[in-house]
Amino acid sequence: MEQRNTGHTAPGFKTYIIAWIALVILTAVTIAVTKIDTGAISILVALLIASVKSGLILYIFMHLGYERRFFKLAFLLPVLVFALSIWFTFLDVWYR
Amino acid sequence: MEEILHKTAEHHRDYTGAKMGMWLFLFTEMLLFGGMFILYSVYRFEFIAEFHAAAKELDTTIGAVNTLILLTSSLTMALSIAALQKGNKNLSLFFQVVTMLLGIAFLGNKYLEWGTKIHHGIYPNSEYLLSLGKGQVMFYGLYFVMTGLHALHVLIGIVIFVFIFFFTLSGDVTSDNTVKLENSGLYWHLVDMIWVYLFPLFYLIT
Numbered sequence: 001m002e003q004r005n006t007g008h009t010a011p012g013f014k015t016y017i018i019a020w021i022a023l024v025i026l027t028a029v030t031i032a033v034t035k036i037d038t039g040a041i042s043i044l045v046a047l048l049i050a051s052v053k054s055g056l057i058l059y060i061f062m063h064l065g066y067e068r069r070f071f072k073l074a075f076l077l078p079v080l081v082f083a084l085s086i087w088f089t090f091l092d093v094w095y096r
Numbered sequence: 097m098e099e100i101l102h103k104t105a106e107h108h109r110d111y112t113g114a115k116m117g118m119w120l121f122l123f124t125e126m127l128l129f130g131g132m133f134i135l136y137s138v139y140r141f142e143f144i145a146e147f148h149a150a151a152k153e154l155d156t157t158i159g160a161v162n163t164l165i166l167l168t169s170s171l172t173m174a175l176s177i178a179a180l181q182k183g184n185k186n187l188s189l190f191f192q193v194v195t196m197l198l199g200i201a202f203l204g205n206k207y208l209e210w211g212t213k214i215h216h217g218i219y220p221n222s223e224y225l226l227s228l229g230k231g232q233v234m235f236y237g238l239y240f241v242m243t244g245l246h247a248l249h250v251l252i253g254i255v256i257f258v259f260i261f262f263f264t265l266s267g268d269v270t271s272d273n274t275v276k277l278e279n280s281g282l283y284w285h286l287v288d289m290i291w292v293y294l295f296p297l298f299y300l301i302t
Contacts, residue, residue, distance in 0.1 A: 010177070010178060010181055011178075012178060013175060013178055016171055016174045016175055016178065017171065019171075020167060020168065020170070020171040023167045023170075024164065024167060027160070027163050027164070027167065027295075030295075030296055030300065031156070031160060031300065034296065034300040034301075042300075043296075043301075046296035046297075046300055047293075047296065049296075050292050050293050050295075050296055053289075053292045054289045054292050054293070057170065057285050057288060057289045057292070058285075058289070060174075061170050061171075061173070061174045061281075061285045061288075062281075062282055062285045062286075063278075067115075068112075071115070071116075071119060074116075074119060074123075075119075075123075077123060078123040078126045078127055078130075081127060082126070082127060082130045085127075085130065085131065085134055086134055086137075089134050089138060090138075093138055093141070
């Protein structure tokens, strides 16, 4: 019984290379921003760029953008658990 | 009849099931590192000045080079899957080897980096580190545990690729059955993704 080998159409060489170039540029931007700025803003910008980068990795390299909806929805689970953990931890830290 | 049933069982593959299992495992990995990131942020808020002072000791260049190495290895990993799906086995094997070599280069840099730190007397429970104060001890504790656990994941990834290389060579992983290669790729990309956060949080505190 042969089954289809993939449940989705995978992106080609070109998409991967463009994603890689974007990731390298974003890394350079992060380094530049943290060199110029000081304080809380640079941390926020650095984390924001890191999240865009991990979004690129998830969506293109890890094929999440090409997967069926189930996988996209399932991904919300760890995000939600993580957000709740942050919330409860900081409730404890701030109102102790 | 029995023979047909046997054959069916032999060829049965569950692509979606295999993918689901891998993603579930990756979710637990995300939460494992996520917990440490929460710990990091709590102590960063508590010891703002100390974290800044301690982070100055870290080499941004070596961190940036390692970021570039991991990002490139993610690219070659993705390309090895795409090559195999297009039916080009040799190109896929080539990209798998490049991915492994980049992983080894990352660990080589990590070895040099940790070596320099240890040479300067900065390692968990060292006399010099304990003389610096609580914030610095926390920073370097988190640094060694988080980058150490990450490096362990890179090492495990390289070992997995050795297996996948031989699976591809022997025809267990083929253009028609890439799920083992794809799942190893998912693991590798996750390790890359964790480094994307580790790099600014440890090396780019100004």
